[in-house]
Amino acid sequence: MATTVLAPGATRVRQRSAVYDWLTTTDHKKIGILYTGNSFIFFLLAGLLALAIRSELAQPGLQFLNPSEYNQMFTMHGTTMVFLVLMPFLAGIANYVVPLQVGAADMAFPRINALSFWMLPLGGILLFSGFFLGGAAAEGWTSYSPLAGVKYSPGVGTDLWIVSLVLIGTSSILGSINFLTTIFKLRAPGMTLLRMPIFVWTVVVTSLLIMLATPVFTSGVVLLFIDRNYGGNFFDPATGGNPILWQNLFWFFGHPEVYILILPAMGVISEILPVFSRKPLFGYKAFIFATALIGTLGFSVWAHHMFTTGAVFNPFFSFMTFLIAVPTGIKFFNWLATMHRGQLSFATPMLFALGFLSIFLIGGLDGAVLASPPADYALHDTYWIVAHIHFVFFGGTMFGVFAALYYWFPKMFGARLNEGLGRIHFVLMFMGTILTFFPMHMLGLDGMPRRIVDYSPNAGWSDLNLLATIGGFIIGISVLPFMWNVFITLRGPRDAGDDPWDGNTLEWATTSPPPPYNFDHLPPIRSERPLFDLKHGSIHDLDGVAVPAVASGEGAH
Amino acid sequence: MAASTDVARTTAEPQAAGHAQRGMDTAMVGMLLFIASEAMFFAGLFGAYFNVKATHLVWPPEGFELDLPLAAVMTLILITSSFTMQWAMVRIRRGDRTGMNRALVVTIILGVVFLAGQLWDYAHLGFGISSGVYGSLFFTMTGFHFAHVVGGVIGLSLVLARGASGQFSARHHTAVAAVGMYWDFVDLVWIGLFTVLYLVK
Numbered sequence: 162m163a164t165t166v167l168a169p170g171a172t173r174v175r176q177r178s179a180v181y182d183w184l185t186t187t188d189h190k191k192i193g194i195l196y197t198g199n200s201f202i203f204f205l206l207a208g209l210l211a212l213a214i215r216s217e218l219a220q221p222g223l224q225f226l227n228p229s230e231y232n233q234m235f236t237m238h239g240t241t242m243v244f245l246v247l248m249p250f251l252a253g254i255a256n257y258v259v260p261l262q263v264g265a266a267d268m269a270f271p272r273i274n275a276l277s278f279w280m281l282p283l284g285g286i287l288l289f290s291g292f293f294l295g296g297a298a299a300e301g302w303t304s305y306s307p308l309a310g311v312k313y314s315p316g317v318g319t320d321l322w323i324v325s326l327v328l329i330g331t332s333s334i335l336g337s338i339n340f341l342t343t344i345f346k347l348r349a350p351g352m353t354l355l356r357m358p359i360f361v362w363t364v365v366v367t368s369l370l371i372m373l374a375t376p377v378f379t380s381g382v383v384l385l386f387i388d389r390n391y392g393g394n395f396f397d398p399a400t401g402g403n404p405i406l407w408q409n410l411f412w413f414f415g416h417p418e419v420y421i422l423i424l425p426a427m428g429v430i431s432e433i434l435p436v437f438s439r440k441p442l443f444g445y446k447a448f449i450f451a452t453a454l455i456g457t458l459g460f461s462v463w464a465h466h467m468f469t470t471g472a473v474f475n476p477f478f479s480f481m482t483f484l485i486a487v488p489t490g491i492k493f494f495n496w497l498a499t500m501h502r503g504q505l506s507f508a509t510p511m512l513f514a515l516g517f518l519s520i521f522l523i524g525g526l527d528g529a530v531l532a533s534p535p536a537d538y539a540l541h542d543t544y545w546i547v548a549h550i551h552f553v554f555f556g557g558t559m560f561g562v563f564a565a566l567y568y569w570f571p572k573m574f575g576a577r578l579n580e581g582l583g584r585i586h587f588v589l590m591f592m593g594t595i596l597t598f599f600p601m602h603m604l605g606l607d608g609m610p611r612r613i614v615d616y617s618p619n620a621g622w623s624d625l626n627l628l629a630t631i632g633g634f635i636i637g638i639s640v641l642p643f644m645w646n647v648f649i650t651l652r653g654p655r656d657a658g659d660d661p662w663d664g665n666t667l668e669w670a671t672t673s674p675p676p677p678y679n680f681d682h683l684p685p686i687r688s689e690r691p692l693f694d695l696k697h698g699s700i701h702d703l704d705g706v707a708v709p710a711v712a713s714g715e716g717a718h
Numbered sequence: 719m720a721a722s723t724d725v726a727r728t729t730a731e732p733q734a735a736g737h738a739q740r741g742m743d744t745a746m747v748g749m750l751l752f753i754a755s756e757a758m759f760f761a762g763l764f765g766a767y768f769n770v771k772a773t774h775l776v777w778p779p780e781g782f783e784l785d786l787p788l789a790a791v792m793t794l795i796l797i798t799s800s801f802t803m804q805w806a807m808v809r810i811r812r813g814d815r816t817g818m819n820r821a822l823v824v825t826i827i828l829g830v831v832f833l834a835g836q837l838w839d840y841a842h843l844g845f846g847i848s849s850g851v852y853g854s855l856f857f858t859m860t861g862f863h864f865a866h867v868v869g870g871v872i873g874l875s876l877v878l879a880r881g882a883s884g885q886f887s888a889r890h891h892t893a894v895a896a897v898g899m900y901w902d903f904v905d906l907v908w909i910g911l912f913t914v915l916y917l918v919k
Contacts, residue, residue, distance in 0.1 A: 231794025269744050338751040346744045372755045387858055395766065401779065401851035406769045410762055463796025 165174040172397035187271035194251025203245040210238040215633035231614040234301035239302030244329045245285050250562045251425040255364045261668035262358045264349025266678050268340035280332035287326040291318035297324035306396035306407045311389045323382045330375045358666045361450035365430030366456040374417035381410030405472045413464035420459045426561025430514040437511035438503025444495045451488035468537045482532035511584030513564035522554025545605025552596040573672040575655035582646040589639030596632025600625040646705040665690035749896040753903045792835045793912045799828035800905045803898045812889035822878040829871040870904045873897040
């Protein structure tokens with residue numbers, strides 16, 4: 162064989178520091194870990210803001226914050242949790258897991274992937290820099306006009322809010338394009354669409370939602386920016402504008418956003434429940450169908466946030482909103498039937514998955530109440546809304562995120578997190594969540610408005626608020642055993658092995674952590690559980706049909 | 719020789735085959751999805767336009783005159799540029815890189831003429847972005863389209879630079895196709911803007 166001299170010195174590996182390596186990496190696994198770490202930092206910041214809010218509300222009167230500071234706190238808490246914690250947490254987990262689960266070596270566009278990540282810390286720094294430049298954004302995460310206009314929010318904080326959200330939005334749009342391209346084009350041979358792990362399916366639907374909804378939000382905040390800085394008149398009725406226009410643009414994104422935040426978490430627990438029940442997911446196709454249906458219906462319900470404006474056709478949006486309960490109910494049936502008569506084991510990922518099921522169920526029922534316009538007229542802008550969103554996002558998405566972290570941690574770092582500390586984390590967080598957010602239902606029914614800094618001692622809201630504050634601090638404390646757990650586990654031996662949970666999907670078929678190129682070789686893929694087939698025999702083997710270990714024609718599917 | 723055996727094994731491995739082999743090119747899928755998201759951005763702006771229009775009895779409000787003849791000429795220029803872009807694609811598919819470069823130069827010139835015409839129009843309209851909600855809408859919508867044409871011209875110039883340095887062939891010209899698709903999209907958005915702002919009042 163002819164020897165060709167390639168570039169001289171090409172074989173010499175330049176030694177770079179680990180920091181340089183992490184800052185310039187295009188490896189989806191490292192980027193996934195960066196996403197997760199960055200999201201966790203912002204989770205802590207947003208958590209501190211939440212504790213400030215709860216401390217102020219613990220009893221009537223102004224104790225710690227003045228009204229202006231309080232407005233900044235809840236605005237920044239909401240914005241940070243949605244855009245810098247929940248979305249990037251899920252994107253980070255998907256970044257790590259999706260290429261592995263579809264048997265690809267990396268994402269389709271690795272450098273765009275790195276770009277998507279690095280926009281996030283930049284956006285976060287811009288957002289938080291408002292605190293040091295005369296006050297952060299203070300008109301709530303929904304930023305309604307005319308409150309968000311330059312007349313009532315003259316500070317630079319709102320402009321920073323807009324710029325950072327354009328950045329973060331662009332980051333998630335590019336990320337979603339990357340996920341879709343990876344999943345459409347880089348699946349391993351044999352992995353047909355209906356053999357993809359359910360988590361990958363939820364990422365497909367989520368990415369479509371991000372790709373189609375986020376740009377509308379970007380156009381909305383751009384209009385707000387023009388209104389504020391270039392004399393635009395979009396949201397000012399005095400010059401012919403329309404404040405309801407902002408609400409339409411915002412919620413056209415804002416409601417699909419809810420599904421953007423919950424669908425991947427549903428995907429996570431749909432990976433975890435089968436593994437810890439030792440059964441396949443019940444109704445795999447029905448689950449995919451339900452996911453797609455939620456995604457589709459999600460685009461036709463946005464105005465249920467605007468029932469009380471009188472500017473939208475309430476019966477239509479109410480009906481569509483009630484319809485969403487159907488696919489969600491299908492999913493609950495999937496999950497419960499998966500566990501039914503399974504060999505259940507209760508490792509920490511399973512505990513968080515069960516926490517998700519129970520808390521998210523309550524959050525979903527809260528939402529069904531609000532889907533009825535007469536009920537919504539009474540509950541709009543009360544603490545019922547706060548209870549609903551936190552049951553869904555904290556008890557739902559955040560429990561899903563922690564389930565995912567406990568589940569995939571051994572894959573990421575080669576070591577399992579400590580079970581005892583994990584259980585303490587779960588119990589504290591579960592109790593804290595119920596204690597914080599359940600009383601808010603009662604406060605809402607009793608008419609306590611959201612976003613108020615103070616309330617009358619005669620209102621009868623003091624005890625429930627104190628209870629919620631105690632719960633908030635329990636949630637805060639529950640994060641400490643988790644952090645300690647990560648710290649000691651990373652210092653300990655990396656002895657988890659490739660497949661610590663006896664998993665079903667491809668990520669467990671490679672080493673922990675995987676090599677940069679992910680797979681030395683792939684098992685044949687004949688179902689949505691290729692690794693299970695490899696370990697226990699494929700159902701196809703039972704037919705008596707000889708199945709070669711590697712079928713060369715599989716790529717045709 | 720260790721390296722060459724590695725390569726041999728990878729290509730012989732059935733799993734390695736099939737990755738991204740079938741259907742549309744990976745980069746084209748990415749561009750198509752990017753264009754879909756861009757379309758939704760403009761959908762937001764169009765939605766804003768119709769939403770505001772629906773709240774007005776007189777539309778456009780008194781005192782806003784647009785230069786229809788100029789816009790018609792510019793529309794013609796931009797549509798022509800989509801055809802010259804297609805001409806570039808046809809040439810490179812036949813392996814004629816010089817022909818592609820020529821067609822790209824013509825496309826870029828047409829794009830720049832459009833941009834110049836747009837700036838001339840802005841300077842002579844007699845109202846600005848802060849002149850009532852109509853001015854805000856007109857300048858925001860056409861302005862964002864303007865920015866996208868600038869992006870398209872930059873993309874075309876990069877492709878032209880690569881073509882001039884001897885890249886692209888009958889089989890390998892994904893970047894040309896991707897930028898061409900983007901250029902067609904920018905053209906389509908303008909046709910939408912022209913229809914909504916100038917024709918259907």
